Amino acid sequence: MPSDPPARRRPPRLRDVAELAGVSVKSVSNVVNDFPHISAPMRAKVEAAIEELGYRPQIAGKQLRAxxxxxxxxxxxxxxxxxxxxxxxxxxxxxxxxxxxxxxxxxxxxxxxxxxxxxxxxxxxxxxxxxxxxxxxxxxxxxxxxxxxxxxxxxxxxxxxxxxxxxxxxxxDNRAAMAEATAHLLAADPRRIAFLGQLPAGDLVPEFSTAALRTAGFRDAVAAAGRRAPDVTWASVANWHRSDGRAATHALLEAHPEVDAIVAANDELALGALTGLRDRGLRVPEDVAVVGFDDIPETPYASPALSTISQxxxxxxxxxxxxxxxxxxxxxxxxxxxxxxxxxxxxxxxxxx
Incomplete structure (x- = not known):
């Protein structure tokens, strides 16, 4: 005949701490809630009892009272x-x-x-x-x-x-961060650099949107490097997913096969760009260098590992x-x-x- 299961030990209560410490329940409550004006000996006595019993304050009850x-x-x-x-x-x-x-x-x-x-x-x-x-x-x-x-x-x-x-x-600072990523690629003096991102309605986007800020950062770096319009290409995407990056990369290289540097507005687009370049038999970074933005968990494990802006x-x-x-x-x-x-x-x- 199976034996009865052992009785479950109830968790220690505030009263148990008070009895072990030899103080009032109110004194224990004051220590638990970190009230001021508690003497050092009283606090030490209560904390020792809490540690011995393994007492854990009931956070939900404290929140309800508050x-x-x-x-x-x-x-x-x-x-x-x-x-x-x-x-x-x-x-x-x-x-x-x-x-x-x-x-x-x-x-x-x-x-x-x-x-x-x-x-x-x-x-x-x-x-x-x-x-x-x-x-x-x-x-x-x-x-x-x-x-x-x-x-x-x-x-x-x-x-x-x-x-x-x-x-x-x-x-x-999205604008400064994108300028830094772009300057990194421009330092290698590419023939033609491309920005891969969301550029709706003739490049008109809300002033403080992700697209606007990161586009502005790209422009800042291009201007600072003295690069002219013929050296720069814009590849617009409908959304920010990897599939958009892959499709846009194919379209970009069909129109501008001389592109050898791509700045992507986020890592999802950059990962799609890596796939698109691999589809076309191009090596990264030997043929085309790529940098993304966000440092999502997949970036160190991409093939090749993706350079990016880490927030x-x-x-x-x-x-x-x-x-x-x-x-x-x-x-x-x-x-x-x-x-x-x-x-x-x-x-x-x-x-x-």
Whole structure:
């Protein structure tokens, strides 16, 4: 006959700590909640009892008493792009260290879903929102200052000089970063350099969009190097996926077989370009050098490994959460802009002998 399963040991409670330490439950609570004016001997006694019993404070209960949920919404344009899934994981990891939970929200359906997010935020999507807008008109973004929960913006598509009161913004300098990537290829004095990216409607794009900022950075580097229009080619894509990069590379080389350097507006396009070049029997970097942007997890494992601009995504998550938690804790004031670091990572795709 099977024996009865052993009784499950209940986790230690606040009262157990108080009894072991020989103090009141209130004193233990004050130590756990890090209240000021607690004597050093009292704190040491309680902390020793906590350690001995393995007591863990009930975070949910603390949040309930404080009137918070411990949940933060992270809204990104799409998780089909490796960049956004990588960024999301950094936020999840950073939030965990602060005893917070990330509620992930994708606005991949476009402007309608971005507007729905703001409408949902009015009735509460956790304690605050970290939001990467893509299509939201500036006038609608200004309206978020009237929402009950705080918000921090990340990514592009935001005018840092027009932030609503109480809304913070964390970004990288896309224009300077793309100029650096382009200058790296121009230093090898290519015959003809091409920019591979989204260039809608006659090169007219919103001033603060990813496409506009990265295109401007490419132009800056070309001008600084004294390169003239005949030495520069533009390859427009409908979207930012690898298939778009591959198709655009084929079209580019059909029209301009002399191209020997390609700057891609993101790594997805750059990886597609590598495939397109391989399709045509061209060697990278011997025949055509390639550089991307974002340093997604696949770039070191591409064939050849892809040179790219690496954003400090961990710092992006850390600073955005810092600002949001300050707002949740009651900080008020004008919107703040934080620019996190980037660096050029040179790998085999642009390293010519």
């Amino acid at each position: 009137g918070t949920s411990g949940i933060i919404t992270l809204a990104v344009p799409s998780l089909t792009f490796s960049y956004f899934s990588d960024v999301a994981q950094r936020f999840i990891d950073e939030a965990r260290t602060r005893h917070r939970t990330i509620l992930l929200h994708s606005t991949s359906a476009g402007l309608e879903q971005e507007l729905e997010l703001i409408a949902g935020h009015r009735v509460g999507l956790g304690d605050g929102v970290i939001y990467n807008p893509l299509l939201m008109p500036l006038e609608r973004l200004r309206a978020i200052a009237n929402l009950p929960q705080p918000m921090v913006l990340i990514g592009e598509h935001v005018d840092p000089d027009a932030l609503p009161h109480g809304v913070d913004y964390v970004r990288i 400090d995504k961990t710092q992006l998550a850390r600073r955005a959460l810092d600002l949001l938690l300050e707002r949740i804790d009651g900080h008020d004031g004008p919107g703040r802009t934080v620019t996190v670091a980037h660096r050029l990572v040179v790998r085999e795709s642009s390293r010519r002998a």
